[in-house]
Amino acid sequence: MPLDESMIAEFRSAVGPEHVLTSPEDTLPYGFDGTATLRCSPGVVVFPGNTAEVAECVRIAGRYGAPVVTRGSGTGLSGGSVPVKDGVVLCLVRMDAILEVDPRNLTLRAQCGAITLKVDEAAAAHGLFYPPDPGSLKISTIGGNVAENSGGLRGLKYGVTRDYVMALEVVLPDGSIAKLGNGCVKDVAGYSLKDLFIGSEGTLGIVTEVLLKVLPRPAARKTMLATFEDMESAAKAVSAIIAAKIIPCTLEFLDGMTVRCVEEYAGIGLPVDCGALLLMETDGHPAAVEDEAACMVEIVREHGAHEIRTAKDAEEGLKLASARRSAFSALARVRPTTILEDVTVPRSALAEMVAYIAAVAAKHGLMVGTFGHMGDGNLHPTFLTDERNADEMERVHLALEEIVAKTLALGGTITGEHGVGLAKKMWLKRQMGDASYELMKLVKASLDPRGLLNPGKIFD
Amino acid sequence: MPLDESMIAEFRSAVGPEHVLTSPEDTLPYGFDGTATLRCSPGVVVFPGNTAEVAECVRIAGRYGAPVVTRGSGTGLSGGSVPVKDGVVLCLVRMDAILEVDPRNLTLRAQCGAITLKVDEAAAAHGLFYPPDPGSLKISTIGGNVAENSGGLRGLKYGVTRDYVMALEVVLPDGSIAKLGNGCVKDVAGYSLKDLFIGSEGTLGIVTEVLLKVLPRPAARKTMLATFEDMESAAKAVSAIIAAKIIPCTLEFLDGMTVRCVEEYAGIGLPVDCGALLLMETDGHPAAVEDEAACMVEIVREHGAHEIRTAKDAEEGLKLASARRSAFSALARVRPTTILEDVTVPRSALAEMVAYIAAVAAKHGLMVGTFGHMGDGNLHPTFLTDERNADEMERVHLALEEIVAKTLALGGTITGEHGVGLAKKMWLKRQMGDASYELMKLVKASLDPRGLLNPGKIFD
Known part of the structure; x- marks a missing residue:
């Protein structure tokens, strides 16, 4: 069913005609995200330029009862931004400003469409650090990261996106604008609606602005790589590292098949006959980093590591880390x-x-x-x-x-x-159990009673 | 209005008659918490012994339409566990078991009534550490900490209770039992209902069991104390510490009036003519601790600290920290x-x-x-x-x-x-704004449509 022409005219008037796409060849790239096998053609793709325009678009769609799917760069891996057939897509990539870095309060304010890597670079310009580093950080948007509660390679020590969100500006399903959270390090005033919205995958509201916590940039970092006969040995080494009271920032693994694909793809010089590869990284105070690195090398050796490499400098560290960073691309070409x-x-x-x-x-x-x-x-x-x-x-x-x-x-x-x-919703109820699942549906129904925001996602 | 006798009989049959109090002299101690000027007499105080009994009590109260207020040790400071007049109090102090410490996964499982200090002691027995340390940790319960999202003295570096809750078992307003979250370090399956319940002050459900994240215990710690002419100088010193990329575990202050009360009360030997006192603590790798401590001493000296003391050992560290820990008691006796x-x-x-x-x-x-x-x-x-x-x-x-x-x-x-x-609800809407406040009311109304759990709290 094609979209109502008068709705499209309203979108054009709200955001400017140059920011509304309707022809199939123009909207095609917005019909999928990073998830294999999932795609669907939207009826219209709208690019609002600010929060007020997002709110206006939501109100317009609401008046026509049209479903709205929000997206950033479309790097998602569960089909969360795949459109509804002939529905409305709001694409927020124009709203990409880093608004403020505040070193005194260790905060950073950005619009939803800011690229994750740019957020960290803006922090780095002040000697600060935004730790969450999803695989797609070079193209993913911070709003998408919040909607998905994205993780990354540093989760063990630094946590995930949720741990760095202090406040959100969101557009609600009725087009009103709400501020959730604030700039205080501690705040227990009322329910943590901010936490309810983080990871809600665009089904409760549209994140338009974020206030993030940032940290002092670690003074030192050391990257190591070890290969093992099998995964069991690597896993035992990891348990021993934790038991030694070390929480490295990164403890990543590749199985033998992935190691071989990566080597063929990137030519890093990895031993292709191993059963498992472990990438280890520690950061922080230089003395702590030296001690922890030495201790981890000792532990992996005791656990039968074949080959252990320690990066001499940051550049070599990045090269070793690329073994892990390129894993998906290396596998994908097979x-x-x-x-x-x-x-x-x-x-x-x-x-x-x-x-x-x-x-x-x-x-x-x-x-x-x-x-x-x-x-x-x-x-x-x-x-x-x-x-x-x-x-x-x-x-x-x-x-x-x-x-x-x-x-x-x-x-x-x-x-x-x-x-x-879309990709995992058939399993969600089994994981959560009936009581929790029903609770979640109650929340969705009370906040978005007409079910117009990202319909068909999360829930069966 | 006295409570329905048949409801009380049902409570007696559910938890055993010895665990139900009804006479005014017995229920009196359950009529207030740690908040000044707020008190109210409950009709009955029930002490369930396990989750099934909590659920049964909620169902019984529900059948009679009786309001339920849950409490642990009653150390709260906003009247969150003050009863409803002639209502039901569920006191969960019998459910105080530490159920499991799992060093491999760095987790600790406990019943809601476990004392906060006991949780940390159980972790310490495995070389582990539960960082949140509210002022009342010697008597407060972990369930109460979760309900209030309690903070403590180590929040700057380690965060608050929320940051350590991996999963909850909760009894919902209809008496059903839900599990929220799980034992995985990362989990983005569905809305984070766990985070919605943390800090919801007993208005959405009753926390009966918690799975907590614990950390390796820091290897070293150093405690310092500095006094200043005025608060402005102390605050500037704190800004300079953060600007120097140091995140100490503790940066606490007392104003001159509090210093004088503490000295009179505890006789620690504090200079009573100062305008501000700063308690600083750094923990972690011994070399990092030495460096950070030296750097902080340097910074506070540059910012005009009159007197700087560095604890020689853990015992002296505790003594210095007692200046801050006893602040409330010292003031309260005036x-x-x-x-x-x-x-x-x-x-x-x-x-x-x-x-x-x-x-x-x-x-x-x-x-x-x-x-x-x-x-x-x-x-x-x-x-x-x-x-x-x-x-x-x-x-x-x-x-x-x-x-x-x-x-x-x-x-x-x-x-x-x-x-x-009860203490701050008249200001909440002003802080949150209409849209967020209405959102919060929607959530409450959908999860507890009859408003029987902790009525009158948070909302006006």
Whole structure:
């Protein structure tokens, strides 16, 4: 059903005609995000330039009863910004200003469309640091990060996006504008609505501005890489590091298959016969970094690491880290369709989970490479497949079902950092249980009674 | 109106008659918490022994339409656990077990009634650390801490209770039991209902069990104390410490009036002619602690500190810290009624706020001592008054109104760590704005449509 022409005229008048796209060739790029196999054609894509225009667009859509899907750069990995067929897309990339860095209060204020990397660069100009570093940080927007509560490689020590959001400006489903939170380090006045909105994937409101906490930039950093015979040894080394009272900023792993793909892709000189690779990074006071790095090297050696490399400087550190940063791209080039999963288990169950995934893939005759955040228990099993092959896709879905069942049996979650979106909503109720799931639906129904914001996401 | 006898019989049958109190002399101690001037007599006090009994009690009260107020040790400072007249009090102190410490996953599971200090002691037995340390930690319960999102002296570096809650078991207003969150370090499956419940002051559900994140215990700690001519100099020193990229675990202040009361009370040997005292603590890697401590001493000296003391060992560190820990008790003994406030401003506005409070007190002829968390911008102006003197109380209320207006003008919050409860609800809407306040009411109405859980708290 094509959209009402008078609604489109209202959008043009609200944001300027040059900021409204309607032709199929123009709107096509806004029909998908970073998630494989999910796409849908929107009816109109609108680019508001400020909060008042976002609010006006929401009110216009509301008057016509049109569903609204908000997006930033579209790097999401759970289909959270895939449009509703013939619906409205609000794309917020024009609102990309860094508004203020306040070193005295250790805060940074930005519009929703600011690129994550630019946020950290703006902080760095004052010797400050915005820790969350999702894989897509070079193109993802901070508003999208908040909507998804994005993680990253430094989660073990520094936490995730939620831990850095002090306040939000949001446009509500009725087009009103609310401020949630404030610039105080501590605040317990009323419910933490800010926390309800973080990670709500655009289903409760539209984030238009953020006030972020930033930290002093660590004075030193050391990057190391170790390879192991198998994942079990790597996992035991990680447990021993934690038991030694060290919380490194990064403890990432690649399985053997991923190591081989990365080596073929990037030529870093990784040993391609290993069963697991561990990327370790510690940061902070120089003496603490030296001690922790030495201690981690000792521990991985005791746990049978084959090869241990310590970066001599920041440049070499980045090169070692690129082994992990390029994992997804390296895997993605092997076959036409890449299905990236995001299950997470308590840290102590990670080795068991990795072994289980490999066994399930073998059983179903599938190619899977697994990498992820070992310190966080957050795995990214990545199926290398071909969506044109119906039989193989069927086996992928069977394998995913088994992986999800095992994850939940281990007390895990279906998504550690990618969100539920369209891709995982069929499993959400099983994870949460009836009481929590119904509670969540109550909240959605009370805040967005007509269900116009990002309909079909999160909930079945 | 006395309570329905058959409801009381049902409570007796649910939890055992020995766990139900109804006579006025027995229920009297449950009629107030740590907040001055607020009290009310409950009709019945029930002590459930486990989650199923809590749920059964909520269902019983629901059938009779009786309001339920939950409490732990009753150390709250905003009247959040003051009963409804002739209503039901659920007191959860029997549910005080530490259920599990899991060093591999850095988690600790406890029942809601576990004492905060016992939680940290259980962690310490494994070399671990539960950082949030509210002033009442020797008697407060962890469930109460979660309900209020309690802070403490280490908030600047370590955050508050919210930052350590991974999962909750809660009893909902209809008596059903929900699990919110899980044991994963990262989890973005659905709305963060856990975060909605943390700090909701018992108005959305009853926390019965918590899964907490714990950290490795810092290897070293150093405590220092410095006195200044005035608060402005102390505040500038704090700004310079932050600008030097140091985030100490503690940066606490006392104003001159509080210093004199503390010295009279505890005889620590503090210089009673100073205008401000700063308590500083750094913890972590021994080398980092040495460096940071030396740097902080240098900075406070440059900012005109009169006297600087560095604790030689942990014992002396505790003695210096007692200057701050005993501030409230020292002030409380001066006059019959102690009204402890909790306004918080962005860190950079703290000195201005302290000066404003002193000026307002002088204008209204009131005694006030101010202490608090300088690094967090969290102040505790403490009015020393007498509730039997109506004229003086009127002036206290005028002064509080002016302090709140100034706080909000500076972008602050009416409560940094004590909660809204009964004591601050008249100011909440002014702080939040209409849109956020209405949103919060929507959430309450959808989760507790009959308004039976902790009625009259938070909302006017």
